[in-house]
Amino acid sequence: MPRLPRIAAPAALLVVAFLALIAALAYGGGATAQLLADPGALVRWGLPASKMLVNIGAAVMIGSVALALFALSPKRDEYGHALDIAAAGAGFFTVASGLTGFFTFLSVTNTALSFDDSFGAKLGLFFTQVEVGQAWLATTLIGATVTVLCFAIRGQTLMFFVGLLAVASLIPMAQQGHAAGTSGHNAAITALGLHLLFAAVWLGGLITLVFIRKDLEQGRLIAVLRRYSTLALVCFIVVAVSGYVSAELRIGSLDRLLTPYGVLVLVKVAALIVLGMFGALHRNWIIDRMAAASTTVAASITARFWWLATAELAFMGVATGVAAALARTATPVGEEVPPVQTPAQLLTDEPLPAPLTFVRLFTTWDFDLIWVLVCAFGIFFYLAGVRRLRKRGDAWPVYRSVLWVLGMLVLFYLTNGGINAYQDYLFSIHMLGHMGLTMAVPVLLVPGAPVTLAMRAIQKRSDGSRGAREWILLAVHSKFAGVIANPLVAAVLFAGSLWVFYYTPLLRWAMTDHFGHEWMIIHFLIVGFLFVQSLIGIDPVPYRLPYAFRLLLLLATMAFHAFFGLAIMSSTGLFLADWFGAMGRTWGDTPLIDQQTGGGIAWSVGEIPTVALAIVVAIQWAKSDTKEQKRVDRNADRTDDAELKEYNQRLEKMAARDSR
Incomplete structure (x- = not known):
């Protein structure tokens, strides 16, 4: 890569990002002096600028780790250099986060900058006692930890967990993106979190490619570009969808698009469309031409690609600068907490829904963007794998x-x-959803054999890097998976999780915190999948019980499950009385009767998948016996009943010995 584009690309990102930030702040009024308690021009302009630098640092930190884990080979210099870039990005992210926390302190407290003891005491109190200060302190500490770990760790498996820690640094920022107590709070932080994460992978991956270009010869560059292009396409889809959800929550209607906030959103959308066109150009023209061209022509095309990458980073700078300005621009839909709130709004941030009816149970929607995307991608990639097999x-x-x-x-x-939509307000509906997640969904997903499909459909890599196939194989064959996939351990997790979850503070965390709710869904999906996999799974596992013991394990686990349901049915005290009992519902059963109904659901509804599992195990047992008998018959035909004749001769010798 020519030296000029390698320097010009990141410079274009920073210069354009700052210019876009300044223009957007001036247009949207994000840096306008406040009539009361104005923190000063330094804070008004410095706070959004530092937040923008936080976003860029997060992108370099997360994007470089993602590229190293999914596209680069640890056998080559490219991998180590990418991790060096990740360490530098994490260090930059740490400094920018600390600076943002400091500017936030000046903005929130309207404290004049000084160097006396009282200023330091206020600053310490802000970072240790105030929620927003604690969030920025946590972000800064996570960034510092990732910086050290990126220098100290080079193994791919451990680096995966470092990457998870880097992603965790975005959680405090996502939680600050929408005022708690206002409608759509959970949807807003979900959309913002997804937007931050996938934009970081997209932007950071491209920056990392620019910096490690000297380590990639022509053929290697094409392979890495294809892998990055796949990541970028997924990121583009998620960024577009999450951006739409965020805009919908903050704009509300089309007529508000002409407000300053709406116009800035349109500018960001335009930049996103241009970036999508760049991605399509890379995937459908440049990479293919580089692969098919001769060495001389390929070098010319490669030079054009890097200049296009510079232009792409410039448009990413536009989106980054405008995004930082949007965070400081007044939204058409206000985020102020209403002065008078119902009990349900105080607890859930949402108004109490209409009385539950059978029709509303299937016509009311409360979308969770994470699971919309998980289900959409899950169906798409599965069917794409099937199509590849059949082709x-x-x-x-x-x-x-x-x-x-x-x-x-x-x-x-x-x-x-x-x-x-109703699980926050009715324990019975919460339990119905829980039973569906742990039993109904796994019973349908496990026979789909997703791991087997992935092993057959995804191309194996031979350069030492790890793609989806290699990471799945590593996870399936790890010691940890061997332990939790053991049928007895899976049964204990399946049955024991119910008691631990409902009779510990985990239930409160899942009901009152959006991240606790997401954890609950993931945990019980995995536990249910492991249990069903141990009984009727097709995918490979380290150990399977004989069919007779599978039935015994199923019956024993379900008896334990039924006992759990009966315990709730006979309970006389409420789970989370200050939650389910304080919603202010004027419709439906009383909270205690509703809870007992939930116990009945846990007992009765859970038996339906049990019967289905027992039938499937019995059918598999019968088919296994049939296959074994056919194998024995074929062997007898090939050997002229040699085994039977040998057995009869052994019996004759034993009889003769006994007679003597």
């Missing part, structure tokens, strides 16, 4: 695809439909 002439049973798609649709309804 090369391999068979894949239709029933597996049908069950997988049906399982994803059920998961979509449980996490976005009436169950999700």
Whole structure:
């Protein structure tokens, strides 16, 4: 890569980002002096600028780790250099986060900058006692930790967990993106969190490519570009969808698009469209031409690519600068907490829904963007894998695809439909959703054999890097997976999780905190999947019980499950009385009767998948016996009943010995 583009690309990003930030702040009024308690021009302009630098630092930190883990080989210098870039990005992120926290302190407290003891005491109190200060302190500490770990750790597996820690640094920022107590709070922080994460992978991956270009020869560059292009395409989709959700929550209607906030959103949308066009150009023209061209022509095309990458980073700078300005611009839909709130609004940030009816259970929607995307990508990639198998002439049973798609649709309804809309207010609906997540969805997904499909459909890599196939294989064959996939351990987790969850503070965390709610869904999906996999799974596992013991394990676990339901049915005290008992509902059963109904659901509804599992195990047992008998018959035909004759001769010798 020519030296000029390598320097010009990141410079274009920073220069354009600052110019876009200044213009957007001036147009949207984000840096206008306040009539009361104005913190000063330094804070008004410095705070959004430092937040923009935080976003760029997060992008370099997360994007470089993502590229190293999914596109680069640790056998080459490219991998180590990418981690060096991640360390530098994390250090930059740490400094920018600390600066943003400091500017936030000056803005929130309207304290004049000084160097006396009282200023330091106020600053310390802000970072340790005030929620927004604690958030920026946590972000800064996570960034510092990631900086050290990126220098100290080079192994791919451990670096994966460092990447998870880097992603965790975005959580405090996402939680600050929408005022708690206002409508749509959970949807807003979900959309913002997804937007920050996937934009970081997209932008940071491209920056990392620019910096490590000297480590990539022509053929290697094409392979890495293809992998990055796939990541960028997924990121583009998620950024576009999450950006739309965020804009919808903050703008509300089309007529507000002409407000300053709406116009800035349109500018950001225009930049996103241009970036999508760049991505399409890379995927459909440049990379293919580089692969097919001769060495001389390919070098010319490669030079053009890097100049296009510089232009792409410039447009990313526009989006980054405008995004930072939007965070300081007044939204058409205000985020002020209403002066008078109902009990339900105080607890859930949402008004109490209409009285529950059978029709509303299937016509009311409360979308959770995470699970909308999980279900959509889950169906798409599964069917894409099946299509790839069939294009090369391999068979894949239709029933597996049908069950997988049906399982994803059920998961979509449980996490976005009436169950999700009413589960905060009615314990019975919460329990119905819980039973669906732990039993109904896994019973449909497990026969789809997603791991087997991935092993057959995803191309194996030979350069030492890890793609989706390699990471899945590593996870399936890890010691940890071997332990939790053991049938007895899976059964204990399946049954024991119910008691631990409902009789510990975990239930309160899941009901009162959006991240606790997401953890609950993930945990019980995984636990249910592992249990069902141990009984009827097709995917490879370290150990399987004989069929007779599988039935015994199923019956024992379900008896334990039924006992849990009966315990709730006979309970006389409320779970979370200050939650389910304080919603102010004027419709439906009383909270205690509703809770007892939930116990009945845990006992009765859970038995339906149990019967289905028992039937499937019995059918698999019968088929296994039939296959074994056919194997024995074929062997007897090949050997002229040699085993039987040998057995009879042994019996004759034993009889003769006994007679003597």
